Amino acid sequence: MSDDEAFARLRATDPAAGVEPDVVALRARVTALVGDVAGPEDGTDLGLRLRVARLLVEDGAQEEDAAAAAAILGAGGTAEPAAGVALPAAAAGASAVPARRARRRGPARWLAAAAAVLVVGGVTYVAADRLGVGTGADAPSAAMASMAAGPDDVRVRGYAVEDTGGELGSREVVPADALWSESMTLRAVALEPVPGTRATVAALARVVGVAGDPVRSGTVWTVADGNGTLTVDGTYVDYARSGASSGVVSSPDASGVTARLVAVVGAAGLDVDGMAFAVDSDGTAAWTTPRASDRAADADVVGDGVPAVDSWSMKVDDDGIVALAGTLLRRTTTDLEVRAVTDVLGAGAPADGVTLRVVLQPDGDGWVPVASYVVRGPDGTEARPAS
Amino acid sequence: MEHGPLWFEDVFRRHATAVHRYFARRAHPGEVDDLTAEVFATAWRRRDDVPDGLELAWLYRTAGYLLANHRRKARPVLVETMPVEVDHADPQHLVVVDDSVREVLGRLSARDRQVLVLHAWEGLSGAELGAVLGISKGGAEAALSRARARLRELWAEREAG
Numbered sequence: 014m015s016d017d018e019a020f021a022r023l024r025a026t027d028p029a030a031g032v033e034p035d036v037v038a039l040r041a042r043v044t045a046l047v048g049d050v051a052g053p054e055d056g057t058d059l060g061l062r063l064r065v066a067r068l069l070v071e072d073g074a075q076e077e078d079a080a081a082a083a084a085i086l087g088a089g090g091t092a093e094p095a096a097g098v099a100l101p102a103a104a105a106g107a108s109a110v111p112a113r114r115a116r117r118r119g120p121a122r123w124l125a126a127a128a129a130v131l132v133v134g135g136v137t138y139v140a141a142d143r144l145g146v147g148t149g150a151d152a153p154s155a156a157m158a159s160m161a162a163g164p165d166d167v168r169v170r171g172y173a174v175e176d177t178g179g180e181l182g183s184r185e186v187v188p189a190d191a192l193w194s195e196s197m198t199l200r201a202v203a204l205e206p207v208p209g210t211r212a213t214v215a216a217l218a219r220v221v222g223v224a225g226d227p228v229r230s231g232t233v234w235t236v237a238d239g240n241g242t243l244t245v246d247g248t249y250v251d252y253a254r255s256g257a258s259s260g261v262v263s264s265p266d267a268s269g270v271t272a273r274l275v276a277v278v279g280a281a282g283l284d285v286d287g288m289a290f291a292v293d294s295d296g297t298a299a300w301t302t303p304r305a306s307d308r309a310a311d312a313d314v315v316g317d318g319v320p321a322v323d324s325w326s327m328k329v330d331d332d333g334i335v336a337l338a339g340t341l342l343r344r345t346t347t348d349l350e351v352r353a354v355t356d357v358l359g360a361g362a363p364a365d366g367v368t369l370r371v372v373l374q375p376d377g378d379g380w381v382p383v384a385s386y387v388v389r390g391p392d393g394t395e396a397r398p399a400s
Numbered sequence: 401m402e403h404g405p406l407w408f409e410d411v412f413r414r415h416a417t418a419v420h421r422y423f424a425r426r427a428h429p430g431e432v433d434d435l436t437a438e439v440f441a442t443a444w445r446r447r448d449d450v451p452d453g454l455e456l457a458w459l460y461r462t463a464g465y466l467l468a469n470h471r472r473k474a475r476p477v478l479v480e481t482m483p484v485e486v487d488h489a490d491p492q493h494l495v496v497v498d499d500s501v502r503e504v505l506g507r508l509s510a511r512d513r514q515v516l517v518l519h520a521w522e523g524l525s526g527a528e529l530g531a532v533l534g535i536s537k538g539g540a541e542a543a544l545s546r547a548r549a550r551l552r553e554l555w556a557e558r559e560a561g
């Protein structure tokens with residue numbers, strides 16, 4: 014036998030030939046060992062985190078995508094650990110004490126959590142997290158957060174997102190910007206059919222602080238413990254904390270409940286100075302019509318001319334906001350989803366950042382929340398969604 | 401290039417499969433994922449030590465230390481606490497399905513076997529092979545040449561016998 018033949022024989026015996034590891038699970042194990050390599054969660058490196066998550070997404074990973082990406086995003090121990098791998102003590106601790114975690118969580122955490130929820134939520138923009146009530150530097154802003162971004166003029170091609178919870182699959186994103194010279198297929202992690210992603214639901218449960226295993230019934234996943242119930246049904250995500258009122262704060266102490274409501278609304282990034290607060294005789298307080306509407310300047314509410322906002326709620330409990338949810342304009346939401354996943358994750362993006370906002374928009378006699386964003390270029394220019 | 405998070409993710413993405421396969425060839429299947437993760441965890445912790453352009457070689461070398469220590473202590477231990485000497489009594493040939501190849505591998509010296517397998521299975525040669533072996537590129541090429549010659553001799557002996 015010649016040298017080449019002998020060597021070829023040896024090479025042919027490679028016991029690892031064809032072995033393909035679960036890269037996402039492997040990455041999650043590394044995260045379990047060293048934590049989030051993207052650095053401190055001070056809000057300055059969220060874009061970096063998202064880019065890291067993109068690496069996983071683009072690798073075409075399967076069911077564990079959301080959990081692994083969430084882990085990289087730093088969504089507070091939201092990843093399902095791979096079998097036999099324990100989350101580090103710090104993560105477990107954070108999961109065990111959601112209220113404490115919420116208080117120290119900043120905008121980056123909020124946005125990371127929101128991103129995890131957003132992509133699951135389909136056309137329903139849901140930012141569900143425990144936003145600790147606070148003021149000043151410790152007060153998380155639910156309405157605004159900055160991320161590194163890509164170019165603004167990205168054309169999105171593909172089927173519309175329907176709020177049926179059906180098969181959503183992936184989207185092809187065709188960049189119009191020359192910097193994005195080739196089309197890419199983005200596996201929109203969170204746009205996978207929710208019923209097929211137990212890990213996603215588990216990740217969401219961790220975000221909102223619900224312990225327990227996801228239980229599936231038909232197309233609906235439910236995670237419940239003594240503290241609350243998380244329901245994920247296709248494109249709809251809801252979370253209710255046991256004993257908490259929905260959208261209102263109840264207390265016989267009128268001044269106290271008002272102060273609390275002002276605090277939680279302020280924590281959501283809304284301009285409390287422009288709002289009126291009222292306390293009913295039963296002790297129920299509600300935030301009502303803002304007196305100023307300068308925020309509307311940033312809002313893209315035109316869409317296809319169909320005002321599709323049909324619901325909005327903010328759930329609070331003693332620890333603060335536990336859920337912000339609004340069904341937004343479909344076009345706006347779709348853009349926002351894709352941009353949140355593509356622009357922000359885009360490679361070589363020249364923009365300085367993108368600001369995501371939830372703003373109030375006048376609608377007849379009332380106000381509706383809409384999502385918007387502003388992309389800031391390196392030269393100071395700003396771009397907003399095309400209507 | 402700064403050895404920051406992006407660098408690490410790039411290294412992981414490019415080499416995770418290779419390192420995983422390295423262990424798949426040499427370790428118990430149930431330990432492959434943990435060992436692979438430990439290599440990358442070590443790479444992150446020691447990122448400043450990882451030479452640019454020779455990341456995979458560094459990972460293999462680390463994997464070799466890790467595996468040797470793992471076998472010795474029967475549990476993963478960080479590279480930081482590893483012994484300097486590496487146990488090259490590599491049982492990798494035991495996993496080879498081809499009886500003939502396994503027999504010949506078993507007759508090779510540990511060093512020859514290491515060199516050959518790194519070349520045949522990991523695809524290393526030249527500077528990368530040298531980096532894994534801890535020797536120069538020329539030394540690695542010479543070692544590979546000798547190992548291939550020895551392999552050829554053993555094959556010939558087996559076929560003649």
